[in-house]
Amino acid sequence: MRSRLIHTLPILLFSVFLAGCQFNPFAKKAGIQITSHPDANVIINGKSVSKTPFYDENLTPGMTTIQMTAIDSGQSWEGKVNLVSGTLTTVHREFGSTPDKSHSYSLSFEKLANNKDSSVSIISLPSNATVSIDGKPAGFTPATADIAPGPHVFSFTAPGYQDKIINGAVQIGYRLVLNFTMSTMEIVPTPTPTPIATPSATLTPKPTNTISITPLPKQATTSAVVKPYVEQSGR
Structure with missing residues (x-):
């Protein structure tokens, strides 16, 4: 009986290896590289691991949740990536002033x-x-x-x-x-231009019909009127 178990055990272990069981010690691991600007604290599958830049090539393949929180502003981001055995996955987050001004x-x-x-x-x-x-x-x-x-x-x-x-x-x-x-x-608002004073254009009057006005003769008054000559009185 013991001899049969000794011969059967390697076969069972080899079957587990072929099935790709998560307990397989020979299964390939997956790697991930996480960067950000500015630096951020990193959480992988709910576990705090470090801060950016972060690198680990000994992770379990499969769907993985990544969370980053910017150290200076506290702004957070979350995403999911599928880690594939034998490959390196890269994740980057650029934190802007607001989430919609950020990219990843x-x-x-x-x-x-x-x-x-x-x-x-x-x-x-x-x-x-x-x-x-x-x-x-x-x-x-x-x-x-x-x-x-x-x-x-x-x-x-x-x-x-x-x-x-x-x-x-x-x-x-x-x-x-x-x-x-x-x-x-x-979106940068366009400033309202300040009006600049400029010399006004010289207006040329339109020609009009000239009306000739003949002055009336000056009427006599009791006051002396200057004459062009001097009258001499009779002797």
């Missing part, structure tokens, strides 16, 4: 069925953002496209939001999942 993004991977394929999936808030990949138009979010492995530049624009550029590396056999939130555009 995450880069993660999904394993593809064909190890020779590579693609990208882009999700944005707001949706319908215009996408450019390496300077070429690529439609609107949400978007999925086959793409060559290697580094790429992803650019996004949306009315009323700040333009965004994200650098990401695509790996063969994986789909790069890019999930980002855009910040609203700062």
Whole structure:
């Protein structure tokens, strides 16, 4: 009986290994890199771990909740990422003056069925953002496209939001999942211009019909009238 157990135990352990059980000591772990500006306290799945920048490559794969709280302002943010074994997920949060003036993004991977394929999936808030990949138009979010492995530049624009550029590396056999939130555009009020005094234009009077007025002859008065000559009195 003991001999049978000794031979059966390795088979059971090997079966657990093939099933991918969470107790499998040989299962690959997942990594995460969390950054922010300014620095923030980090909570992963409800457990306080450290502050940004944070790096850990010994996490359990699966859906993970990330919380960040800016140290200086107390502004908080929460997001979810799917950690995949053998890959590194990147999360970044840029804290602005208000949540709508802040932006964030995450880069993660999904394993593809064909190890020779590579693609990208882009999700944005707001949706319908215009996408450019390496300077070429690529439609609107949400978007999925086959793409060559290697580094790429992803650019996004949306009315009323700040333009965004994200650098990401695509790996063969994986789909790069890019999930980002855009910040609203700062609206600067246009100052009312101060009126500047300028010389008024000289108005040229319109010509009018000239009316000739003939003065009436001066009437005689009792006062002396100056004459052009002197009269001599008779002798």
